[in-house]
Structure formats: C-alpha cells, structure tokens
Amino acid sequence: MLNFDKDRFIRIQSGAVAIAEMARPLMRDLLAKGMERVYFMGTGGVQLLTLPAIDLLQRCSTFPVAACHPAQVVLDPPSGLDDKALVIIPSLSGTTRESVDLLAFLQARGVTTLSLTGHADTPLARDATHTFTNFAEDDTSSESFYLQTQILALALLAETGALADHDAIIAELKTLPALLVAAKETYEAQAAALARSIQNEPWHIFTGAGSAWPEANYYGMCILEEMQWIRTRPVHAADFFHGTLELVEPGVSVFLFKGEDALRPIGDRVERFVRRYTDKLWILDTAEVELPGISPRVRAMISPIVLATLLERLSAHLEVLRDHPLTTRRYYKRVEY
Missing domain, CATH: 3.40.50.10490 (Glucose-6-phosphate isomerase like protein; domain 1)
Structure with a gap:
C-alpha cells in the first residue's frame, strides 16, 4: 500500500484499545469520589472525533455529558464546571493553544481533567489530573481518538450499570x-x-x-x-x-x-x-x-x-x-x- 506502515498502524491502534485496562478503574474511582458530569472539550477537528462517544453515552444512559469548545469555555463557561465534573481534553500534539489555556482555566476552578495526547512530554500530558498518552500522528490519529473516547464512554456506562457486556465489546475491539x-x-x-x-x-x-x-x-x-x-x-x-x-x-x-x-x-x-x-x-x-x-x-x-x-x-x-x-x-x- 502507498505510504503505509502496517506494523506502525497496528501498534498505534492497539495502544488505543489498551487504555481499556485503565479506563474502567479510573471511572470507578472518579465516580466514588463524586463525579456527576462529564464534558468533552477538544479544539478543532479532534472534537469531532469525540462525538460518537458522546452520542453513545446519551443514547445508553442519563448520565450528564456535554461537548464544549475550549475557546468559548474560557470566556463564558457552562454551569457545572466544578469539583464534581470531569473534562476530557483530546489533543494529538498535547500543545494546542486553546486547550492549554483551557486546562489552566479548569485547574483554577478545581475541575478534574483527563487528557488524551499523542505525545507524553507536553503541557496537556504533564499537567492534566489524569492522562493517557498513545503515540500517533496525523495519518493514524482519527482511529486512535475514536477508539479512546468510545472506550472511555463504555467504561463509564459499565461503571454506572448501563452496560452489561463491556468486556465482550472490548474483546471485539482488540x-x-x-x-x-x-x-x-x-x-x-x-x-x-x-x-x-x-x-x-x-x-x-x-x-x-x-x-x-x-x-x-x-x-x-x-x-x-x-x-x-x-x-x-x-x-x-x-x-x-x-x-x-x-x-x-x-x-x-x-x-x-x-x-x-x-x-x-x-x-x-x-x-x-x-x-x-x-x-x-x-x-x-x-x-x-x-x-x-x-x-x-x-x-x-x-x-x-x-x-x-x-x-x-x-x-x-x-x-x-x-x-x-x-x-x-x-x-x-x-x-x-
């Protein structure tokens, strides 16, 4: 295939699926600490890659979930951005300006954050409350972010009792x-x-x-x-x-x-x-x-x-x-x- 590295692709997408091992324990812990709502806040196209996960949560559960643009949030934040909220921030580079500004804004409000990045030694990966880093680049990032955000959604559904066959779905995704x-x-x-x-x-x-x-x-x-x-x-x-x-x-x-x-x-x-x-x-x-x-x-x-x-x-x-x-x-x- 033209300009395609099979082993690299499988390694990256397998890394995306592998966050399932950490996602469910994290959601369990956050719920135990009082998490009551989730926001997905990505800048630009990566936010579009979170929409299937948001749709999955909204169709299968009544747990509050929303999507917001970081550039808007720092100017006019929605209600509910407090210590009961989790904000998931995807960014391939880990350096996206609007998302870095958002992280500082959320930290000042005591909001728990989870960054999804393609590079570890970056502001979003270093400074978020929690982070999952799975190396990717432009040609592999779409599948990676789709997978990671849907796996997080599946974990939340499972831990809130809205999904009975979580492990079977993850087995298929592997x-x-x-x-x-x-x-x-x-x-x-x-x-x-x-x-x-x-x-x-x-x-x-x-x-x-x-x-x-x-x-x-x-x-x-x-x-x-x-x-x-x-x-x-x-x-x-x-x-x-x-x-x-x-x-x-x-x-x-x-x-x-x-x-x-x-x-x-x-x-x-x-x-x-x-x-x-x-x-x-x-x-x-x-x-x-x-x-x-x-x-x-x-x-x-x-x-x-x-x-x-x-x-x-x-x-x-x-x-x-x-x-x-x-x-x-x-x-x-x-x-x-």
Whole structure:
C-alpha cells in the first residue's frame, strides 16, 4: 500500500484499545469520589472525533455529558464546571493553544481533567489530573481518538450499570487493528481510482447521518480543507433537504458516508435524491467492509473508525496526485493569539 506502515498502524491502534485496562478503574474511582458530569472539550477537528462517544453515552444512559469548545469555555463557561465534573481534553500534539489555556482555566476552578495526547512530554500530558498518552500522528490519529473516547464512554456506562457486556465489546475491539489493515488493503485499488476521479474537483459536499456524520464533517474540514486546500460543504444528512439540496446539479461532487446504525435511512434518502441530479456521487459504506468476528452492535459503534481508515487510503493517493503533501500548510504557524 502507498505510504503505509502496517506494523506502525497496528501498534498505534492497539495502544488505543489498551487504555481499556485503565479506563474502567479510573471511572470507578472518579465516580466514588463524586463525579456527576462529564464534558468533552477538544479544539478543532479532534472534537469531532469525540462525538460518537458522546452520542453513545446519551443514547445508553442519563448520565450528564456535554461537548464544549475550549475557546468559548474560557470566556463564558457552562454551569457545572466544578469539583464534581470531569473534562476530557483530546489533543494529538498535547500543545494546542486553546486547550492549554483551557486546562489552566479548569485547574483554577478545581475541575478534574483527563487528557488524551499523542505525545507524553507536553503541557496537556504533564499537567492534566489524569492522562493517557498513545503515540500517533496525523495519518493514524482519527482511529486512535475514536477508539479512546468510545472506550472511555463504555467504561463509564459499565461503571454506572448501563452496560452489561463491556468486556465482550472490548474483546471485539482488540481484534480491530488487524481488521482495519485488511480493510485498507481491500480498499486500496478503489481509493486510488477515487483519488484520480476527484483530484481536480474544486469543491465537494460531504454528508452523512448518525455515526457517519462526524467523519464526514472531519474529512471535509480537517483533511481536504486544511491539508489539501480544497473547498468543502459538510452538512448533516438530516439537514440536507433544508438548504444544501439546492446546490446539487450536474457536475457537483457529493460524498455520502453511510454507517450501520439506526440512522442509516437518513443517508439512504440523500442517496436517492442525489443520484437523480449529479453524476458525481461518491459513497463510502461501512456495510461493504468485511470485519470477521465483529458483531452488528459493535459494527454500528465503529462505523466512523472504519470510514476514517478507508479515507486515509484516499488521502495517501490524493496528496501524491495533487503534489500537495498532507503536511503542507499556509497559515498554521502564523495564527496570532
């Protein structure tokens, strides 16, 4: 496979799954100490990677959970940020400016924090109340953060009595890294062909529903916009018929991501409409990916992870065809604070 290190990928994703050994004891301890609410506060695209975990908690439990933007919290914090709260702060670099500022703000209020980082010797890893560090880089971070945050959610569900089969789910997740490599290998030729088809497209609509939506939003914003300077319009499939449908016409590129949860029919509706009006509909459907040993319940949970792992192959080919490395930025180092 183009620009892919199999052993490195398995090592990183296995490290993400391995936090399950620490996550449940941590949640048990925090609950015993009086934790009453959880917030996920990531900056930029990494916050999108926490949305499946938040959705899992909200669907399966009444335990209070919310998502907040760090830059907003330090200016106008929500109620409940006190010693009864846990704030989970994901950051690949461990140095994200808004998140570092947030950590200092939370510490001053006595809030318990848990950082998820890709690098150990960094402000967020060193200074958070608790930290899980699993080395990753841009090409492997999506799956890693999806896995870590969902594993934390599963641990909380188990410790609050809302999940009876925690250990069985974790056992399935432990097999996932190797299965994702097999999925990449199977998709490689399709990824190369898709990259050739879209390399010169000026813009794309990205859409999906349920667990597929965070990855649609993430790929449009963080990969094509930030890393390839291609304009995108991410829109939730439930909102597609309330504005964005009027942009669809022959020649318009539309990406539809389909997962395997209860909200899949919303994406099906978009597909039926778009097929009538453009010849450039690109569908990534996790139901087409073979994942031996993964139950339907867990497949629904990991749909965004599967999408992310397939899209990494698309990105690998796209950066070569467009002669634009994914690491190239215009303004990343010039943002003024």
